[in-house]
Each structure stands twice: as C-alpha cells, then as structure tokens.
Amino acid sequence: MITGTATPPHPTRRIEENVVKVSVDQDACVSSGQCALTADDVFDQRDSDGVVELLDANPPQQRLRDVQSAAAGCPAMAITVRP
Numbered sequence: 001m002i003t004g005t006a007t008p009p010h011p012t013r014r015i016e017e018n019v020v021k022v023s024v025d026q027d028a029c030v031s032s033g034q035c036a037l038t039a040d041d042v043f044d045q046r047d048s049d050g051v052v053e054l055l056d057a058n059p060p061q062q063r064l065r066d067v068q069s070a071a072a073g074c075p076a077m078a079i080t081v082r083p
C-alpha cells in the first residue's frame with residue numbers, strides 16, 4: 001500500500017491555531033484593573049478613566065492560562081477568550 005505524505009497546513013492557518021483570540025467590551029468595563037495586573041502584555045488601562053485597552057488580541061497559546069485567569073477575574077465579565 002502506498003501512502004502519501006500529508007500536506008502541511010497553510011502557514012496562515014498554522015499561525016492562527018497557535019494564538020488565543022481575545023476581545024474586550026469597553027462599555028462593560030468598570031476599570032478595576034485586574035486584567036492589567038494579571039496579563040500586562042495583553043491588557044492595559046486607558047490613562048483618562050482606567051477602561052481596559054486591548055494590547056494584543058492574539059497572544060500566543062502560552063499566554064492562555066493568564067488570559068483566562070484575567071477573564072475569570074474580571075468583575076464586569078468584559079473579557080472574552082477563545083483558545
């Protein structure tokens with residue numbers, strides 16, 4: 001039986017599979033700052049009012065635990081994470 005080699009995934013698809021998808025709802029944010037304390041490479045707070053700013057909407061999978069922790073600790077449930 002002849003078996004072929006699998007075609008590698010498209011490079012763009014491979015990149016997308018290795019990132020976390022993060023979004024924030026600035027209207028729901030109550031400026032508590034927990035997310036920025038938990039993952040300061042992904043979240044920051046606006047200087048004027050402390051509302052969340054998303055620094056990285058697609059952090060690497062290695063950051064998944066901290067990003068999920070930030071979402072779980074958000075009192076306004078303003079963070080959505082898709083692994």
Ligand code: SF4
Pocket residue numbers: 024028029030031032033034035036043045050051052070073074075076077078079
């Ligand atoms: S933890 Fe939630 S409420 Fe607090 S700053 Fe971050 S997004 Fe806003």
